[in-house]
Amino acid sequence: MRDKILFTLATVCAVILTWNIHTIFAEVPDELNQGAIFRIIYFHVPANILALSGFGIGMICSIIYLFTKNMRYDSIAEGVTEVSLVFATIGLITGSIWGRIIWGVWWAWDVRLTSFLVCWLIFAGYLMLRRAIEEPIQRARLSAVVSVFGTVDAYIVWKSIEWYRNQHPGPVLSIRNGGGMAPGMEAPLYWNLLALFLLSVILVMVRMRQESFAREIDSLRREAHSF
Amino acid sequence: MGFFHHVWTITHKDLRSELRTKEALNASLAFSMVILVLFSFAFDPSAEQIKEFSGGLLWMVYSFAGALALNRSFAREVHNDCLDALIASPIPPAALFLRKMFANFALLFAVELVSLPVFGLFYGVPWTGQIGWLLVVLVLGTWALSVIGTLFSALTINLRLRELMLPTLVYPMMIPALMACMTLTSDLLQGIPVTGENYTWIRLLVIFDVIFTALSIVFIDTVLIG
DSSP states (O other), rough: OOOHHHHHHHHHHHHHHHHHHHIIIISSBBBBTTBGGGGGHHHHHHHHHHHHHHHHHHHHHHHHHHHHHOOOHHHHHHHHHHHHHHHHHHHHHHHHHHHHHHSSSOOOHHHHHHHHHHHHHHHHHHHHHHHHHSSSHHHHHHHHHHHHHHHHHHHHHHHHHGSSSSSSSOSSSSTTOOOOOOHHHHHHHHHHHHHHHHHHHHHHHHHHHHHHHHHHHHHHHHHHHHO | OHHHHHHHHHHHHHHHHHHHHHHHHHHHHHHHHHHHHHHHHHOOOEEEEEHHHHHHHHHHHHHHHHHHHHHHHHHHTTGGGGHHHHHHHHOHHHHHHHHHHHHHHHHHHHHHHHHHHHHHHHTTOOTTTTTTHHHHHHHHHHHHHHHHHHHHHHHHTTTTTTTHHHHHHHHHHHHHHHHHHHHHHHHHHHOOOOOOOHHHHHHHHHHHHHHHHHHHHHHHHHHTTT
16 A cells, blocks of 8 residues: 555656656756755745755654654654755755855855754764664654754854855745745746656655664564574 | 752753763863964954954854763763763753753853963963953853754764764754854944944844744753653
């Protein structure tokens, strides 16, 4: 049953993504000031939205784990954080490429870039911590604490760097009162957000399946050793 | 009353055992001196430049030296199963955390109080101009470092890569507090009074301290006992 859901989602995602890529590269015209490079926004913005919301969801699952001690929530937290870190990396790389073309530099110590990098470092630390602990229950417990601390800290980082220099473009989406994009250009962005969201759900599901197999193998191994 | 009595008893025990061996204290002090000296070779700064760098340099020294001391904080309890005995004793885990935190705070603060005049001496920076505010920043920043450091020291105690994991987790978490401390210290050493934007940094430090002290006290049970 779960496999069927996974394959259906993957098919839907592939169709939307292919259609999006066609729209983005063949139908949407070049932007007036930025030229062709502006198309990076269709991947940059959705990847970053998914990364940030993923870290938040990871924290919620971690808190639920601490209350219920149900290992399922721990593996959701891990899967979501891993996938979010991948999206955060995509966000950083696409942003860097865009910055090289528009600002002339690969990196600027700007509010959003810096806070995002700090987020990345915090959650990379979270995943490293998970690798360093072998005992599953201890791992779940300690990494849940780090996830809560990390998310709270990420929020403080976000607020604190706001007083610093700001070079990053302001919000352009109409839902954030940006209103900086033509409707024809804005729609593909939401479609791509949907496609990447489906992709992240699929990745988290695959990751959780791996995790449950790993746990099963681990318990079988322990059982075998106990004889 | 009992809670604070527990906190004081074990803070006292920790400080006394540290003052007898001076392991962490000497290592952190020696380390901070080395960084201060290395910095002058690395950049050869002019008198004006050094005032601008001062906050950054001092807090890098404090946080690196801090990691050395914090690594030892819970690790010293592992031998002879002292940590298990402490956890089994009728002391609430929050008191256990606070006393470790106070001991680390005292240790780091001592290192800072020694290395600040040495820094002033080496680089010719007058540091006594706004000593009141400077002490406030030192106290708030050290509090942040001790809270985060002590919690993560407890968290990484049983890990294989303990020495590696602690700084990897602590430094990114410390970034907002360190940023505030560095900006404020640089401004204070340049003689800029604390007004307007700098108040916001002080507020940030206070908020950071309050939030993470509260979170640590809530989560220390989970970290130590589960």
